[in-house]
Amino acid sequence: MILEPAEIMSLVAHMRRVGVAEIELEEAGSALRVVVPEQAIAPAVDGTAAATTVAAPYVIAAEACGFFQPGHPARAAAPARGRRVEAGEVVGTIAAGPLLRPVAAPAAGTLGRLLCAAGGRVDHGTPLFEFAPHSPSSPDSGKRKDTR
Amino acid sequence: MIEILETPPLNAIQDLGRLGYRCHGVGRGGAMDRVALAAANALLGNDENAAGIELQLFPVRVRFAGDTVFALTGADCEARLDGRLLPPWWAMSAQAGQELVLSPPRQGLRAYLAVAGGIDVPEVMGSRSTQMRDGFGGLDGRALAAGDRLAAFPAPAFALRDGAGLGALPASLALAAADCPQAQPGETVLRVIQAAEYEQFDAASQAALWQTPWKVTAQSNRQGYRLAGVALQRLEPVEMRSHGIVPGVIQVPPSGQPIIQLADGNSAGGYPKIGVVIEADLWRIAQAAPGSALRFVSCTLEEARTAERAVAAYLGTLRRLAGYCRLPSLGKVA
Structure with a gap:
């Protein structure tokens, strides 16, 4: 693969920010085409508002086979819809026997709806969470926060 | 580093x-x-x-x-x-x-x-x-x-x-504890094999061992856990010579309040032993905080071996x- 999922998410966030709808990359015989849904290219709004008003147009999918658990089987609170997460944050686990593999946020963003029941059998690619990546914070948005 | x-x-x-x-x-x-x-x-x-x-x-x-x-x-x-x-x-x-x-x-x-x-x-x-x-x-x-x-x-x-x-x-989810219907949520259930002096205790004490909760007192550490509960009584006090003991042994001193010997426990002791917590459940004691309660469930040697095999299979x-x-x-x- 040309890019890791996290890098694609980061790329998508940049595309949203600058209003690019589609790109294609080719390298050494492999190709990647990224199409951003129109409603997702809307100019970035205030982060808090984005979390509640912008739909979560992407999904976090399983990267392992096993039984999915949002959060962690030994922790009571599973990450809820609307929860803001950092890139790489573990938002769920996939159990194969006694081994747990992580379901991690591919970028900083906000979790949308849960797409798979707790305890559900999942395979590579099974959608688990809706996900809305945050636009990379620009110097402008930083300023807006400071002056509030 | x-x-x-x-x-x-x-x-x-x-x-x-x-x-x-x-x-x-x-x-x-x-x-x-x-x-x-x-x-x-x-x-x-x-x-x-x-x-x-x-x-x-x-x-x-x-x-x-x-x-x-x-x-x-x-x-x-x-x-x-x-x-x-x-x-x-x-x-x-x-x-x-x-x-x-x-x-x-x-x-x-x-x-x-x-x-x-x-x-x-x-x-x-x-x-x-x-x-x-x-x-x-x-x-x-x-x-x-x-x-x-x-x-x-x-x-x-x-x-x-x-x-x-x-x-x-986590082991608490992967390794099932013994069934103990009377255990309350949060109580730690431990499988126990009767030890050499079990028969010296009166029937009420034997019943209390299995049927009542045992509170982990503040005098509990790596050496052993001192428990509080029903006072366990022997039919007649018999002096014993000190003998080798192992982690998990439940001793009963004259107070009748049991002590579980643990990792840093004594290598020998002379108190009568009413039971021994099986090796496969000792980790559960390690996670039982003072103020919490333990429950003992009677277990056979064969069940203890099965539990050990389950731990080995998990790991x-x-x-x-x-x-x-x-x-x-x-x-x-x-």
């Missing part, structure tokens, strides 16, 4: 213990929750007896002085690596300079921190565990203190398949599957 930035007393280096020296008055010692330490080592592909750090008191702060992979198991201390919350029973990479902070657990008591390769301290009588009472083993025979720097043995270089790490299903499968999540890498893991 790990640098201890902050630690209360009583946190020390432990492995699975020191076997074969009981005849010289040296008990097993080692990790109180052997399953948690073994699981941490399994996640990292370490020798199963590699030394780690047993954490009994919090908060604890450590800094990784070099890039490494670490695993944290046992009580959930809501650990944060440079501020990011980690799942419990989790292993992941740490970069030089990153700080790991552990908070007092809301459930359970003891946590275990292992690093790839295992902590490098000298073996004393076949073990790297700290025998604090006698001042040997571990790091100069003492508990860890701020400023201590611990080295790890060289480990085969590997990278983790998932950048976010990998975890083990063996974890080790095998975790191996698929490590990829050889060119970078060296120190």
Whole structure:
């Protein structure tokens, strides 16, 4: 693969920010085409508002086979819809026997709806969470926060 | 390399213990929750007896002085690596300079921190565990203190398949406790084999052993847990000679309030023994905090062996599957 999922998410966030709808990359015989849904290219709004008003147009999918658990089987609170997460944050686990593999946020963003029941059998690619990546914070948005 | 930035007393280096020296008055010692330490080592592909750090008191702060992979198991201390919350029973990479902070657990008591390769301290009588009472083993025979720097043995270089790490299903979820219908939520259920003096206790005491809760008192530590409950009485007091005892033995002193001998317990004792907690359940005691309650369930030797095999299967499968999540890498893991 040309890019890791996290890098694609980061790329998508940049595309949203600058209003690019589609790109294609080719390298050494492999190709990647990224199409951003129109409603997702809307100019970035205030982060808090984005979390509640912008739909979560992407999904976090399983990267392992096993039984999915949002959060962690030994922790009571599973990450809820609307929860803001950092890139790489573990938002769920996939159990194969006694081994747990992580379901991690591919970028900083906000979790949308849960797409798979707790305890559900999942395979590579099974959608688990809706996900809305945050636009990379620009110097402008930083300023807006400071002056509030 | 790990640098201890902050630690209360009583946190020390432990492995699975020191076997074969009981005849010289040296008990097993080692990790109180052997399953948690073994699981941490399994996640990292370490020798199963590699030394780690047993954490009994919090908060604890450590800094990784070099890039490494670490695993944290046992009580959930809501650990944060440079501020990011980690799942419990989790292993992941740490970069030089990153700080790991552990908070007092809301459930359970003891946590275990292992690093790839295992902590490098000298073996004393076949073990790297700290025998604090006698001042040997571990790091100069003492508990860890701020400023201590611990080295790890060289480990085969590997990278983790998932950048976010990998975890083990906690033992409390993976290993079923015995059925005990009268146990209340939060009580720790332990399987117990009747010991040599069981028949010397009166019927009411025998019944109370199985049917009443036993409170873990504040006089409970690595040496043993003193319990509070119904006073256990023998039909007639008989003096006994001291004899060898092992972790898990439930002694009944004249007060009638039982004592469970544990990792740092005496190698010999003369109190009558009403039972012994099976090896496969000793880790549950390690996670039972003072103020909580224990329940005893009668168990046969065969059931105890089955329970031991279940622990071994859990750890063996974890080790095998975790191996698929490590990829050889060119970078060296120190």
